[in-house]
Amino acid sequence: MAITLNKKPTTGMKDILPEEMQIRDYVIGVIKDTYGKFGFTSIETPAVEAIGNLNCKAGGDNEKLIFKILKRGEKLNVADATTEDEVVDGGLRYDLTVPLVRFYSNNSAVLPNPFKALQMGNVWRADRPQRGRYRQFMQCDIDILGEASNLAEIELILATTTTLTKLEFRNFQIRINDRRILKAMAAYAGFNEEDYDSVFITLDKMDKIGIEGVKEELVGNGFDAAVCDKYLELFTKVNEASNGVNFIADSLKDYLDKEVMDSFKEIIAVVEACKADSFELVFDPTLVRGMSYYTGTIFEIAMPEFGGSCGGGGRYDTMVGKFTGKDVPACGFSIGFERIVLLLMERGFKVPTRPKNVCYLVEKGVAGDELAKIMKQAEEERAKGMQVLVTRMNKNKKFQKEQLNKEGYEDFVEFYKEALKF
């Protein structure tokens, strides 16, 4: 046998040594355990997707970074081919969102509704190799499909922050905004709707170039200086206001549905009531999140130890519909698994050495303080080791319970609006 072996991993990818694996396995265990207590279930999709699915425009710039897979057998004819498309039929997934939506479209008939999914798996991007960034890396996505109410946002934030707290992270922030607030602010200032994307790309640089830098770039891009001033004044005033959310709600009341703002306030209030001391929930009107598919709430994890985000997500209510023709409400969080592992490694983290479950059925009208109390109660039970699934009560409660029975839930606690005057 000739010596043909290249001892190094393929360009931009890495071997994972036992020491790092121990931390990775621990983090995976904490994630699976913690989200499990919230009723999330693990799923897995293949690493390879049909090339048409990967090029569906939901992947943004990542579609330029696909590792493409050659056709095989009779379907392949390299000699006569003139373009890539002729020789390729698949590719390695670049994220877990496109596969999740395909998975949900394929299997929704046999999945619980709402469906709370936990996915951990590798993704591949042919990025230029650089220190600390690899072409194969683990993503960890949690998504709730089929939940239209802000229960999805609340649970995602609580489960994610509980996970990070268990991993001994402290003093981090969850920054929250809403794409509809972003748009209303731009409308209030007088930008045209077709310019919003361009405006937001500039706004997204606020933490790097500051408010003066943003103004300079906007004006440089040809926007009216008075409009820009009105726009940026809003951000300054939010910062100065004693309650930024209330200030924005008042300022934008002619540009934004009251329900949107009320729901946004509720997310903040409920999370504040249940949350651990390990993090702050912060309204950040400059938060943009790049992906075009977000339709509502957006959020991001900011770690003081790490310059930049350690994960984020948001609501994307129209993405399933774009694939299947029928919209399904959806909200998800992607945790920066590799960054978390890196931070734990850097701080010399040593890996240290669930019982009954219950389902809370919450009537549709239950909201605000009542909802907060329920979530807090669930948190307390989880802290004692219980698995607690909190879900909205369906009209056909009997059928819903039968389905939940099949998922393993036998004990139910029902919360009705009328009975909840605390």
Added chain:
Amino acid sequence: MAITLNKKPTTGMKDILPEEMQIRDYVIGVIKDTYGKFGFTSIETPAVEAIGNLNCKAGGDNEKLIFKILKRGEKLNVADATTEDEVVDGGLRYDLTVPLVRFYSNNSAVLPNPFKALQMGNVWRADRPQRGRYRQFMQCDIDILGEASNLAEIELILATTTTLTKLEFRNFQIRINDRRILKAMAAYAGFNEEDYDSVFITLDKMDKIGIEGVKEELVGNGFDAAVCDKYLELFTKVNEASNGVNFIADSLKDYLDKEVMDSFKEIIAVVEACKADSFELVFDPTLVRGMSYYTGTIFEIAMPEFGGSCGGGGRYDTMVGKFTGKDVPACGFSIGFERIVLLLMERGFKVPTRPKNVCYLVEKGVAGDELAKIMKQAEEERAKGMQVLVTRMNKNKKFQKEQLNKEGYEDFVEFYKEALKF
């Protein structure tokens, strides 16, 4: 956005639903926990390997089944290319052995010696799609590199059978043979060395076509009938002998080093002394194992519930050397993860709801009964929840302990030949 999504997974691959994932995660947990108690550490290698590594001839027929990855950017010129090789630079791994050997070659300087590796990861093979076999599937490999003695075989068999027992498998068999016994039997009968591979391919069909079928095929392949008779008579006599191993040892004494047979007997004796009641260890002189890289002991898991093997492995002492120029003793077991999950699913398996470690340093001369007692003691301690690493004592014991300290071992028990007259 146009509707381009193909809801189905890519041909031959599958979506894994929560119910199956729960069993998979459980099996992964038991495997990691059980091998962990034996001192195996997890590693991971990238899914993608350089195409030259995958085509190194160590992959056998699997090399025909590679999912190949297209070059990217300026390196790719489809229009001018006439062959596959010109447009491809990588491929998805088809097993974990080639990546392990590359990993070991790349990282051996910072790895413990011997290095006890646990790898769990997906592999990809573009097999013809068929029911129950998928083009992406999980493999679970455990390997010991750098251990020349049969301690490697013993530990691999014990750790693997403990794992299967914890997963509630009963009445299974570990079939064991040695490539050198196979060869000696062929030599004894009078086959020429260059014909061994052909003879073994036929022998491997014994359980399907029976001894008469094997004879017919051998003669049909042009081998001398008298040689074939002498060969097959050996197999008949082994079956009839009260102790097949002793019979073979006597019959082959002019064709096989005594040390090979003694070591083989010792593996059997030690495993018999330590083993659980859940399985039988069976000498099977018809066991061939397809891969050409095996150099010594070979073994296979046979499950009564499953027609065929549920895993197997063996010693491959020259494979690292073929890549690096320097041989390293190596022995490994590959567990049929997907088959185990399938069997658990079929029987309606429900997923049910480590403390201090110690290192046993065993002097080189310790063998036979003495070794069996040590292994049994280790088993008992593991059953109580301990992590017990059993390893051969090096000449420079102080340095060895320092290295083991770095891996987290602080307590040592030393076993010397002279002190072990039980």
